[in-house]
Amino acid sequence: MNIPKKIELIEVGPRDGLQNEPKAISTASKKELIRQLADAGFSRMETAAFVSPKWVPQMADADEISQFCNDLGITYIALTPNLKALERAIQANVPQIAVFIGASSTFNQKNINKTTDESLLETEKMFRLAKEQGIFTRAYVSMSFACPYQGNVSFEELNYVCRRFVELGADEIDIGDTNGYANPKIVYDRFARLKDLYPDTVFVGHFHDTRKMALANTLAAMQAGIDKFDSSIGGLGGCPFSPGATGNLATEEVALMLSEMGVETGLKLEEISKIVPFAKSLSSRLQPV
Numbered sequence: 001m002n003i004p005k006k007i008e009l010i011e012v013g014p015r016d017g018l019q020n021e022p023k024a025i026s027t028a029s030k031k032e033l034i035r036q037l038a039d040a041g042f043s044r045m046e047t048a049a050f051v052s053p054k055w056v057p058q059m060a061d062a063d064e065i066s067q068f069c070n071d072l073g074i075t076y077i078a079l080t081p082n083l084k085a086l087e088r089a090i091q092a093n094v095p096q097i098a099v100f101i102g103a104s105s106t107f108n109q110k111n112i113n114k115t116t117d118e119s120l121l122e123t124e125k126m127f128r129l130a131k132e133q134g135i136f137t138r139a140y141v142s143m144s145f146a147c148p149y150q151g152n153v154s155f156e157e158l159n160y161v162c163r164r165f166v167e168l169g170a171d172e173i174d175i176g177d178t179n180g181y182a183n184p185k186i187v188y189d190r191f192a193r194l195k196d197l198y199p200d201t202v203f204v205g206h207f208h209d210t211r212k213m214a215l216a217n218t219l220a221a222m223q224a225g226i227d228k229f230d231s232s233i234g235g236l237g238g239c240p241f242s243p244g245a246t247g248n249l250a251t252e253e254v255a256l257m258l259s260e261m262g263v264e265t266g267l268k269l270e271e272i273s274k275i276v277p278f279a280k281s282l283s284s285r286l287q288p289v
Helices: 013-017 027-039 062-072 083-091 105-112 116-132 155-168 184-197 214-223 251-260 269-281
Strands: 008-011 044-049 075-079 096-102 136-142 172-177 203-207 228-231
Touching (some): 013 027, 013 044, 013 075, 027 044, 044 062, 062 083, 083 116, 096 116, 116 136, 136 155, 155 172, 155 184, 184 214, 203 214
Parallel strands (some): 008 044, 008 228, 172 203
């Protein structure tokens, strides 16, 4: 079994975990969650999204959250789905940004009313501007395994987007099981093929737990050589643009699994377990433990 000595867990709860909550969450509560996660040892977090409050009202406080993260002195990622969002992130002094495109053309057309090629064209401008500003760029590939609209997503569709992100110079490419329909076999196969095609590219695994396979899929990706994974405290989350998708890979579960396997994460398990009830209390879908 391929067991790496160290794994980086990137906490996405403050953004991906909370973005789809139907009831408003106070900015103060989000700040407290971020502070607690920083104290637990996270070196990177995804904390904000510069999106229209009309479509994702939970992220309306992106500027204030970014300022808080800057004051806290942590490394954080903000989602910037378009050029206007990137310009806002630059003004807010965000150190790392994330762009996203679906491997599924159907998903892109239904959710952003653009084809994959049209989306990639706008992304080129964003990469150019981000690099001019010296900003670390994460590239999400959503629906990397299956799509709620078209069903299975082929490796060719996934690779089409990945290859362009590699050409554009993405600092890391995040492969998303956005609706949680991947299984360990396809996860291993796809990551192994991507690692073979792009040996110098940093890949990240992003799994949802819709069918309770997130931990198994994480282990499968580890076997393919992946050592960076997104996770969300309390399993918070669910893509607002993916019908039926439930929460993310739970931070406390994957951190425990890796600890039991002797893998270093730099995280404090006792502190993480203390955060879970507070994180779940912010969700109208989950009950505190």
